[in-house]
Amino acid sequence: MKKTILITGGAGFIGSHVVRLFVRQYPEYQIVNLDALTYAGNLENLKDIAQYPNYTFVKADITDEVFIPELFRNYKFDGVIHLAAESHVDRSISDPMAFIRTNVFGTVNLLNAARAAWKEHVEGKRFYHVSTDEVYGALDFDGKLFTEASRYDPHSPYSASKASSDHFVRTYHDTYGMPVVISNCSNNYGANHFPEKLIPLSINNIKNKKPIPIYGKGENVRDWLWVEDHARAIDLIFHRGKSGETYNIGGNNEWTNIDLIRLLCRIMDKKLGRREGESETLITFVKDRSGHDLRYAIDSTKLKTELGWEPSLQFEEGLEKTVDWYLENQDWLERVINGAYRDYYEKQYGHKV
Numbered sequence: 610m611k612k613t614i615l616i617t618g619g620a621g622f623i624g625s626h627v628v629r630l631f632v633r634q635y636p637e638y639q640i641v642n643l644d645a646l647t648y649a650g651n652l653e654n655l656k657d658i659a660q661y662p663n664y665t666f667v668k669a670d671i672t673d674e675v676f677i678p679e680l681f682r683n684y685k686f687d688g689v690i691h692l693a694a695e696s697h698v699d700r701s702i703s704d705p706m707a708f709i710r711t712n713v714f715g716t717v718n719l720l721n722a723a724r725a726a727w728k729e730h731v732e733g734k735r736f737y738h739v740s741t742d743e744v745y746g747a748l749d750f751d752g753k754l755f756t757e758a759s760r761y762d763p764h765s766p767y768s769a770s771k772a773s774s775d776h777f778v779r780t781y782h783d784t785y786g787m788p789v790v791i792s793n794c795s796n797n798y799g800a801n802h803f804p805e806k807l808i809p810l811s812i813n814n815i816k817n818k819k820p821i822p823i824y825g826k827g828e829n830v831r832d833w834l835w836v837e838d839h840a841r842a843i844d845l846i847f848h849r850g851k852s853g854e855t856y857n858i859g860g861n862n863e864w865t866n867i868d869l870i871r872l873l874c875r876i877m878d879k880k881l882g883r884r885e886g887e888s889e890t891l892i893t894f895v896k897d898r899s900g901h902d903l904r905y906a907i908d909s910t911k912l913k914t915e916l917g918w919e920p921s922l923q924f925e926e927g928l929e930k931t932v933d934w935y936l937e938n939q940d941w942l943e944r945v946i947n948g949a950y951r952d953y954y955e956k957q958y959g960h961k962v
């Protein structure tokens with residue numbers, strides 16, 4: 610069936626994998642990728658599908674109260690998959706307002722535009738909000754997992770802004786009958802991850818023999834999921850998830866930061882032909898982040914039993930694939946680190962953005 614779908618934040622890390630999956634898998638859909646190209650957006654992530662006839666890129670800000678409703682009127686979207694966000698916890702600690710603007714105000718602006726556009730015919734429409742497990746706060750080391758019924762208890766301005774946006778999305782379902790779905794996912798890793806985040810930052814530092822900073826004693830636990838498995842889950846939930854429902858997505862794959870980095874060091878020692886244990890000497894413990902959540906872990910039973918989703922990769926395999934990608938795409942990494950990526954795509958491919 611033909612559909613026109615708006616994907617926001619498609620030039621970012623997870624968004625680019627979602628856009629690629631939809632453009633390739635559903636040639637009958639028109640995919641509109643809307644992204645403001647903040648520091649986290651990089652059109653080079655999508656250079657392989659940029660010329661597909663069912664793909665359009667629109668540079669715009671989700672907080673724009675004039676342009677966004679106009680876009681909905683012009684394109685008559687059947688669905689929205691909303692990923693655009695400020696996403697880095699450390700940045701949220703130094704500039705919370707940017708997170709409120711994009712994550713809260715921007716989400717509500719999209720909801721308003723969808724509500725106005727779908728006023729007459731809401732059947733078959735869908736507003737999918739992509740969120741994080743960080744809204745649930747922190748777990749102890751007691752083996753408990755976050756379920757869809759877990760209480761919201763955010764501890765950083767980032768997670769508070771995502772929690773607030775989740776509440777608004779649910780409100781639009783309950784108050785206005787908007788057909789919404791929400792997913793809350795654990796930490797993602799994989800290709801095209803911006804090198805301010807733990808795994809790509811550490812890969813880059815190991816490669817360049819620079820110190821690998823680890824917060825506190827590295828005891829914080831995260832549940833890691835390969836980004837392409839997240840994109841597959843989003844595809845399933847968008848098409849088959851029940852309106853008004855929330856789905857947790859996780860890899861059932863908990864690692865302390867220090868164990869993860871040690872594994873990464875071992876993989877990279879092998880790949881770079883270094884003596885075993887050489888890269889581990891780069892590990893440097895730094896002052897802990899304030900409000901740093903101890904442990905996140907997700908129970909994805911609902912997604913598995915209701916929609917039949919399973920992660921496809923074991924973590925060791927996924928991490929090795931990720932290291933391979935960064936070693937094969939050192940130019941991409943260099944350009945992101947030295948800032949040349951900001952106008953590289955336009956210069957290289959001649960597309961005005």
Ligand SMILES: NC(=O)c1ccc[n+]([C@@H]2O[C@H](COP(=O)([O-])OP(=O)(O)OC[C@H]3O[C@@H](n4cnc5c(N)ncnc54)[C@H](O)[C@@H]3O)[C@@H](O)[C@H]2O)c1
Nearest residue numbers: 618620621622623645646647649650670671693694796797
């Ligand atoms: N990365 C993770 O591990 C993870 C885990 C769970 C959920 N999430 C959620 O998934 C989504 C995507 O995360 P990510 O890691 O790919 O983020 P990212 O920072 O890599 O990408 C965000 C994208 O949104 C765009 N953007 C930012 N502000 C915008 C605005 N005002 N208007 C339009 N576009 C804007 C950026 O240019 C960028 O392309 C976010 O909503 C995040 O909360 C991320």
